[in-house]
Amino acid sequence: MKVVRASKAGFCFGVKRAVKLSEEASKKKGPVHTLGPVVHNPQAIERLEHMSVKEINEIREARRGTVIIRAHGIPPEDYKVLESKGIEIVDATCPFVKKAQDYARMLHDEGYAIVIIGEKDHPEVRGIKGHAKEATVIETPEEAERLQMCGKMGVVVQTTQEQAVVGKIIPILFNKTKELRVFNTICSATGERQEAVKGFAGKVDVIVVVGGRNSGNTRRLAQIAGRIAPTYHIETARELKKEWFRGAKTVGVAAGASTPDFVIDEVVKRLESY
């Protein structure tokens, strides 16, 4: 069986940067915590834990030492809480997410009703929402249809959304307002990984998508892959099952922006042994 790796797969710029900043922070004196998992990938987290970078889930758990803000970013209130506690902040917010936060704040200041296209409960979206002060989060054309009319509407997009889905939402929003101002904050890494998966069309019999089940961008990769060929979303090589590939001549391997290379390598190796 031939194994084809997606031309773009694995860590994006923002995740690489966050992991690097976390590794550097691990050398600091005093406790070093990350507020939530630095990346949505259990295997990458495990490595950091070996370097004594521990995860906390609530800001109130942070008392002293250093807190790493992960690539997804946080709302402005959370910065204030950390600062008031005298905690050192290592800000690993992805620069592309920061841009989305900045646009949200600017749109708020200029009086726009703000719509965020993204996953309601995703930390990135919660962070952007905080910077927008007030915002409505939608993810589907159906949710867009239910929005009220407004005078001027400002839109920012979760960096890992699918361009085509957002493209379906935009004309619906256009019908809901006299002025529509959209910042397309989907990052290029997202588009590249999604295009790489689409490139599998007609070339592979089965697709394996590797990455955290809690990773939004990996889940969307798996959705896109599922439209192209039978698709399995796994976190590690151990989950692979030989019978998935019965009769398959070629298998495509894709991975989200938060999947470490060593995890992808293991999957490819295992598949090549079949």
Next chain:
Amino acid sequence: MKVVRASKAGFCFGVKRAVKLSEEASKKKGPVHTLGPVVHNPQAIERLEHMSVKEINEIREARRGTVIIRAHGIPPEDYKVLESKGIEIVDATCPFVKKAQDYARMLHDEGYAIVIIGEKDHPEVRGIKGHAKEATVIETPEEAERLQMCGKMGVVVQTTQEQAVVGKIIPILFNKTKELRVFNTICSATGERQEAVKGFAGKVDVIVVVGGRNSGNTRRLAQIAGRIAPTYHIETARELKKEWFRGAKTVGVAAGASTPDFVIDEVVKRLESY
């Protein structure tokens, strides 16, 4: 045969205002000219000519007296030419068109690459383009596809465009830029007249659209009507042909924003006599 008149038809606010201003201007001393037809309707123009309001087609033909700027508006350079000649200006530019011009100017000042969705050679679009300084005019999704990528794109719309067509163009423009800012300058009168025609669906056997052949908004009404039932676009009752209505039980009559009531009345009367 039953004749149903569209719930909204004929002169809109901006046209009524332009005709009223022209009638008032006719009483002024010295020659009174309109720069191009005040409204795109030969029958309405005829009435004004009886009041000695004469049409000129080129700004260089204006030498003295008064010049009426029609509802479609003009580029800023043309104001300057008229002012430099000491000509009195009666500005009958539709307030909704003026708004589109203002947005175009503002988008230019804020550094947007400007796209106007509308008819390239329509005077309203030429006027808006003048206020934008530089702009690309497109009218179809195909033309939108051919646009270059740009950093930030500002969009204004000819006031008489069809919302649904613009809605198809918007997501294509979204793919061409990082920031899309659209002012939906389609006026409510346009939407109302188009909706009134759509309301004929399933209720009439034939549609007659009344209005100038040089009227963009009337032409679009006829296009929309044509998707619903066999449609005839006429300028006056004299063009009606009995055979168009053979076997028809109900006929719908619609009219553009530049069609005078007396012209619609004549059409309805003639149809009722069949």
